[in-house]
Amino acid sequence: MLEIADLEVAFETRMGHVKVVSDFSLSVARGECVGIVGESGAGKTQALLAVMGLLPRGARVSGSARLQGEELLGRGAGALDEFRGARIAMIFQDPLTALTPHMRVGDQIAEVLVRHRRLSWSAGRERALELLRAVHIADAERRLRQYPHELSGGMRQRVMIAMALACEPDVLIADEPTTALDVTVQAQILALLAELKRTRGMSLVLVTHDLGVIAGLADRVAVMYAGRLVEQGTARAVLKAPRHPYTRALLDSMPRLDVPSSEPLRAIRGQPPDPRALPAGCAFHPRCDLAADLCRSARPRLRPTGDGMVACHRPLGAAAGEEGPTS
């Protein structure tokens, strides 16, 4: 369905050429949910904004992103509109800034259909009502006539999802869709996304820093660090038996209900690196407990393991003969 290959994103800044995404390849099958995990600055959002053609002018994008075989990268805004919103849609962390403040919610949803599907405004509004019901907004007739600021955060995110669904896209990209919400509302939105994926056979790309959010929805998980994929595999493999020490560390740093509260949280020491000054070798080595000399000098390549991929010289749970080159 969506095939991203060798994606690279760089910005020209006063400090020179800064690469924020490198060698990023990912494929998403029909009806599949792929979770992309990583800390702030890992390049998750930049990679997907590049796919959507939403990066600012100064960005340099190379590589390829194909939607059902058709290239998305390098198209002008006009040519992209045939895809964006229609066949591939994106929702964001903060629905209030993504919605138009002075337009009624119903009209914003209808506008998508008027533009992409050439519906009349009245038909568009009728469809908007159906969509609000499909995302389980109570009292949908009244909500249709309200403005974004009159809605709660959870309801705004539902409106964003309704708008994204308007043209029945093949792929929905959700960038930290629940990070700004209360845990209870977060659970509701995640349940809604799970339902939509199941009932509509839609492909879903879910970007988040929270592995708990990924675990409920994703079939496969890709872990990013410092602009690169460091691990990829089925959700079960990555979350239950991670191969990359970074994935393990992310899991360990989560507060869990099933360990005694007297046990300290195992934080990852230090900070994610500055993309302008990446460490030599493996970018994670300064924060990694397993780092050896090789990790400080040579960047590990993404290599196949069992049913996934890992970029690490010293992967966890490595079977004999699976170790990287040691010289």
Place this chain on the structure above:
Amino acid sequence: MTNALLRVVGLRVRFAAGRGASVHALDGVDLELREGEALGVVGESGCGKSTLVRAILQLVRPTSGTVVWLGRALDEMPARELRSARRDLQIVFQDPLASLDPRMTVGEIVAEPLRIHRPDLNAEARRREVHQMLARVGLPPDAAARYPHQFSGGQCQRIGIARAMILRPKLLVCDEPVSALDVSVQAQIIELLHDLKRECGTALLFVSHNLAVVRRLCERLLVLYLGRMMELGPTDAIYADPRHPYTRALLEAIPVPDPDVQPARLSHVLPGEPPSPLSPPSGCVFRTRCPHAVEVCARQVPSWETDSAGRGIACVRWREIGPESA
């Protein structure tokens, strides 16, 4: 009772909402915090967490009830005494960068409480204190000369903690201090607070919407909903055996990073959102979302029941619904 650091008694805060209407942001909160103790306050947006913090810090005036600090009502204290009480009552905010003055260096920011409350210290002694504190919260030695925008969110939160802790306060109020941070950095900040609390004997009032975060830090837990107390008690007891249906719902909503468990958790999610505080439900305010609500819940405001183990609950049906019904 007498060794309480902080006592909140019958606290009500009502805001005018136009056309003669009013909103009860807090409707009857009673709690006590002992020296060195950590109390977590949890609930969704609009549950009154932030109003409670602001009322304790005397940033909003309670409609009724009092906040008692070391045996003295804060609202009756003369300005001079209130000022010295504030020295022992510090706060860390949710948005780390927004709570730091962008034009001041980190050294100046952390030294400011000393300049105000410790005029006896000379510049050299102040500088020494600041450097020790910055090192203690894990910031590099050159941090003092730099500005807040040069630091990441997690580091800015360390700066905020250094500023709050430099006077060794008796109480540190934390208002969602980690909810804007990455999970990996959250853990660092929680462990830092945990260690500082132990070293300095500082009591914590830790406000959060995330129950998993609170658990590591707080010995006791208060669950608020629409400005009312739902459940209060020792943290471990509440996690092992949550009695209030709302507490259970909050615990069930925490995402678990296990693909064998988490999808099923998403299938029984608490529906709806808190009702408008302008027209709270009759009886138990939680009843409109409660899976166990019956007719009596609409009629009767549940009374606050306590037991000998220090647990309190406001639910008419908690005995009937039994432990952890699915």
